[in-house]
Amino acid sequence: MSKLRVAVVGARGRIGSEAVRAVEAAEDMELVAALGRGDRLETLVEAGAQVAVELTTPASVMGNLDFCVRHGIHAVVGTTGWTEDRLAQLGASLDASPETGVLIAPNFSIGAVLTMAFAQRAARYFESVEVIELHHPNKADAPSGTATRTAQLIAAARAEAGLGPQPDATVTALDGARGADVDGVPVHSVRLRGLLAHQEVLLGDEGETLTIRHDSLHHSSFMPGVLLGVRRVVAAPGLTFGLEHFLDLG
Numbered sequence: 579m580s581k582l583r584v585a586v587v588g589a590r591g592r593i594g595s596e597a598v599r600a601v602e603a604a605e606d607m608e609l610v611a612a613l614g615r616g617d618r619l620e621t622l623v624e625a626g627a628q629v630a631v632e633l634t635t636p637a638s639v640m641g642n643l644d645f646c647v648r649h650g651i652h653a654v655v656g657t658t659g660w661t662e663d664r665l666a667q668l669g670a671s672l673d674a675s676p677e678t679g680v681l682i683a684p685n686f687s688i689g690a691v692l693t694m695a696f697a698q699r700a701a702r703y704f705e706s707v708e709v710i711e712l713h714h715p716n717k718a719d720a721p722s723g724t725a726t727r728t729a730q731l732i733a734a735a736r737a738e739a740g741l742g743p744q745p746d747a748t749v750t751a752l753d754g755a756r757g758a759d760v761d762g763v764p765v766h767s768v769r770l771r772g773l774l775a776h777q778e779v780l781l782g783d784e785g786e787t788l789t790i791r792h793d794s795l796h797h798s799s800f801m802p803g804v805l806l807g808v809r810r811v812v813a814a815p816g817l818t819f820g821l822e823h824f825l826d827l828g
């Protein structure tokens with residue numbers, strides 16, 4: 579069986595360097611390129627990459643994906659910063675290259691994917707819900723892509739269940755005290771030395787609360803999801819948003 583020819587873009591970063599090691603260790607993959615900032619994207623074509631794992635920054639990801647899609651290189655994307663406008667732009671590129679697949683995974687760890695699924699499922703039963711994400715202090719964006727996606731899923735589930743706005747009698751508050759508002763769900767961001775990537779979803783109703791917590795303790799937690807994405811994206815043309823689409827969550 580021929581090996582999948584895989585490149586990593588953002589290969590010297592925190593998750594990118596871990597992805598390089600994971601691809602090198604995978605028996606069914608060959609690492610054909612490892613690009614850092616300033617390296618030529620044409621290397622991907624010269625190296626015959628079938629899949630590019632994109633782990634850079636919100637400022638770089640759109641240009642990198644545009645190049646990959648135009649050249650028929652499938653992409654597995656962990657980089658954050660996705661908005662409706664960006665997704666529409668990527669969708670237009672994919673329309674012109676219909677056999678190419680792009681997976682965007684707000685989080686590659688199975689525990690985080692399950693957290694999102696459990697929170698989405700629980701949301702309809704609770705009047706109140708807030709999300710707290712906690713990360714290392716070198717993280718560039720807030721809130722995290724995972725927390726934003728979690729809040730969007732919760733908000734959609736609440737709307738589908740006919741729930742209205744959350745109870746909150748706050749009249750005065752310091753700026754930021756109630757967190758960021760993501761579709762009506764408060765999201766609070768903690769940046770703390772010693773942490774890596776953590777999230778709590780707090781749900782509350784009369785006389786009870788439910789807390790769903792996930793902790794990524796090492797970047798290795800993301801690697802099974804990255805490798806699964808690489809294996810599956812080659813047979814999934816178009817845009818797939820969320821690793822859950824490649825998992826059987828029952």
Ligand SMILES: NC(=O)C1=CN([C@@H]2O[C@H](COP(=O)(O)OP(=O)(O)OC[C@H]3O[C@@H](n4cnc5c(N)ncnc54)[C@H](OP(=O)(O)O)[C@@H]3O)[C@@H](O)[C@H]2O)C=CC1
Pocket residue numbers: 587588589590591592593594613614615616617633634635636638642655656657658659683684685686687723800
């Ligand atoms: N989906 C998931 O499960 C996960 C997603 N992430 C996300 O991945 C992204 C990267 O995170 P992290 O590794 O911590 O960040 P880092 O800053 O450690 O890594 C980003 C790397 O990308 C490089 N880079 C920037 N632009 C380019 C470019 N155009 N071409 C090639 N390389 C480039 C940077 O180089 P330089 O240092 O020179 O700027 C840096 O080495 C973030 O958006 C983060 O939120 C992180 C962990 C898990």
Ligand SMILES: O=C(O)C1=N[C@H](C(=O)O)C[C@H](O)C1
Pocket residue numbers: 658684685686713717718721722723724725774775776
């Ligand atoms: O920057 C990180 O570290 C992480 N970024 C992703 C996010 O913003 O959700 C995934 C994970 O939380 C780690």
